[in-house]
Amino acid sequence: xxxxxxxxxxxxxxxxxxxxxxxxxxxxxxxxxxxxxxxxxxxxxxxxxxxxxxxxxxxxxxxxxxxxxxxxxxxxxxxxxxxxxxxxxxxxxxxxxxxxxxxxxxxxxxxxxxxxxxxxxxxxxxxxxxxxxxxxxxxxxxxxxxxxxxxxxxxxxxxxxxxxxxxxxxxxxx
Amino acid sequence: xxxxxxxxxxxxxxxxxxxxxxxxxxxxxxxxxxxxxxxxxxxxxxxxxxxxxxxxxxxxxxxxxxxxxxxxxxxxxxxxxxxxxxxxxxxxxxxxxxxxxxxxxxxxxxxxxxxxxxxxxxxxxxxxxxxxxxxxxxxxxxxxxxxxxxxxxxxxxxxxxxxxxxxxxxxxxxxxxxxxxxxxxxxxxxxxxxxxxxxxxxxxxxxxxxxxxxxxxxxxxxxxxxxxxxxxxxxxxxxxxxxxxxxxxxxxxxxxxxxxxxxxxxxxxxxxxxxxxxxxxxxxxxxxxxxxxxxxxxxxxxxxxxxxxx
Numbered sequence: 001x002x003x004x005x006x007x008x009x010x011x012x013x014x015x016x017x018x019x020x021x022x023x024x025x026x027x028x029x030x031x032x033x034x035x036x037x038x039x040x041x042x043x044x045x046x047x048x049x050x051x052x053x054x055x056x057x058x059x060x061x062x063x064x065x066x067x068x069x070x071x072x073x074x075x076x077x078x079x080x081x082x083x084x085x086x087x088x089x090x091x092x093x094x095x096x097x098x099x100x101x102x103x104x105x106x107x108x109x110x111x112x113x114x115x116x117x118x119x120x121x122x123x124x125x126x127x128x129x130x131x132x133x134x135x136x137x138x139x140x141x142x143x144x145x146x147x148x149x150x151x152x153x154x155x156x157x158x159x160x161x162x163x164x165x166x167x168x169x170x171x172x173x174x
Numbered sequence: 175x176x177x178x179x180x181x182x183x184x185x186x187x188x189x190x191x192x193x194x195x196x197x198x199x200x201x202x203x204x205x206x207x208x209x210x211x212x213x214x215x216x217x218x219x220x221x222x223x224x225x226x227x228x229x230x231x232x233x234x235x236x237x238x239x240x241x242x243x244x245x246x247x248x249x250x251x252x253x254x255x256x257x258x259x260x261x262x263x264x265x266x267x268x269x270x271x272x273x274x275x276x277x278x279x280x281x282x283x284x285x286x287x288x289x290x291x292x293x294x295x296x297x298x299x300x301x302x303x304x305x306x307x308x309x310x311x312x313x314x315x316x317x318x319x320x321x322x323x324x325x326x327x328x329x330x331x332x333x334x335x336x337x338x339x340x341x342x343x344x345x346x347x348x349x350x351x352x353x354x355x356x357x358x359x360x361x362x363x364x365x366x367x368x369x370x371x372x373x374x375x376x377x378x379x380x381x382x383x384x385x386x387x388x389x390x391x392x393x394x395x396x397x398x399x400x401x402x403x404x405x406x407x408x409x410x411x412x413x414x415x416x417x418x419x420x421x422x423x424x425x426x427x428x429x430x431x432x433x434x435x436x437x438x439x440x441x442x443x444x445x446x447x448x449x450x451x452x453x454x455x456x457x458x459x460x461x462x463x464x465x466x467x468x469x470x471x472x473x474x475x476x477x478x479x480x481x482x483x484x
Binding site for chain 1: 175176195198199202203205206209210211212213214215216217244475476478479
């Protein structure tokens with residue numbers, strides 16, 4: 001089942017970028033951090049939308065891998081991907097971007113991972129899909145593309161042209 | 175994705191995917207080590223014992239730093255201050271330690287095959303930190319990581335391993351790894367220090383003239399003369415060894431090309447390598463040491479994930 005179609009996705013991305021700009025005008029003292037591996041497809045799109053409104057220096061953008069901060073190494077081994085945060089986050093507002101907010105455990109790990117780079121003054125969260133009923137930790141997004149009530153065993157898959165050949169969000173399983 | 179083995183006993187048991195996985199994971203840990211806070215919580219509540227039956231500076235500090243930066247709990251064991259000095263057997267010592275709930279054993283031993291023996295008798299994952307004249311897998315992995323960092327790939331790279339091949343576990347692990355990853359390998363040194371039939375057994379080049387080896391290679395991995403393992407004279411004197419086989423600035427100037435110099439340490443300055451070579455810009459000896467921590471973090475991390483199925 002399609003949750004977000006190829007036609008809807010660009011306008012949602014644009015809306016998220018505008019909401020971020022509305023809250024943090026000019027991204028003053030704010031940085032964007034996409035979560036590896038799949039959050040960066042969304043953050044890449046949001047960053048290019050932001051760059052259309054702002055100058056290049058105003059958009060500070062990095063990528064964070066949280067593999068080493070997960071709480072499930074004894075259950076499942078995850079292979080890390082590249083972290084690229086070539087700037088200080090000390091005292092900054094960090095806008096974390098991920099594709100799906102599900103149990104909240106990834107964001108919990110991301111908050112820990114961020115602290116090893118410094119002490120941000122504020123962390124905000126932007127996601128494309130918010131699976132609110134499945135949350136296992138008290139974590140909520142500041143910006144969300146679409147809220148939905150998928151049941152826990154169902155899978156929400158965000159597909160991106162650059163990786164999956166198509167831009168959409170689908171629901172897998174009954 | 176996970177390693178194909180439960181233990182890290184030698185490069186011999188790893189396949190190319192394992193080696194690639196360790197090297198790429200080590201790359202991510204190297205980035206972690208550049209952060210203001212270098213510690214990650216991955217191995218929280220994993221208990222590791224470092225069993226060193228033989229002296230070590232680098233390897234031991236490197237493993238201990240790797241373990242601590244992964245948030246593991248670490249116990250150190252040195253044979254000189256332990257009950258092994260009272261005659262306790264290796265298996266008894268390890269079983270006693272394991273009954274105190276230890277998940278992983280990092281072991282160095284002067285007997286070749288000691289970690290393999292342990293692996294047959296105990297459940298905990300074992301990392302070989304050097305066994306006699308057999309293997310030193312994490313050293314070969316960090317050497318490979320340093321070479322990949324410098325050259326981009328091992329494929330087709332010409333690596334000369336120089337010096338005391340016979341007594342060197344570093345040489346054997348390096349040969350296994352480099353062959354598996356598609357590098358060309360040559361060993362060179364005095365005939366008394368190169369095992370017979372090595373060329374046929376390992377499908378590598380053997381060259382007794384060190385100058386020719388230097389001309390051939392892109393990288394020279396210079397090994398330490400292991401006097402502690404030589405119980406008969408295999409060359410006439412250290413001075414003569416230096417004259418005939420030592421890597422000197424003169425030798426390097428003569429070959430008319432730039433090569434990268436490596437050494438697993440500790441260096442016998444003025445024997446297998448002169449001081450000015452060890453400290454020159456061609457030397458990546460200290461990069462090797464730096465990379466060692468990231469490579470060992472990768473091995474510990476990947477083996478923990480492997481050894482704890484839900």
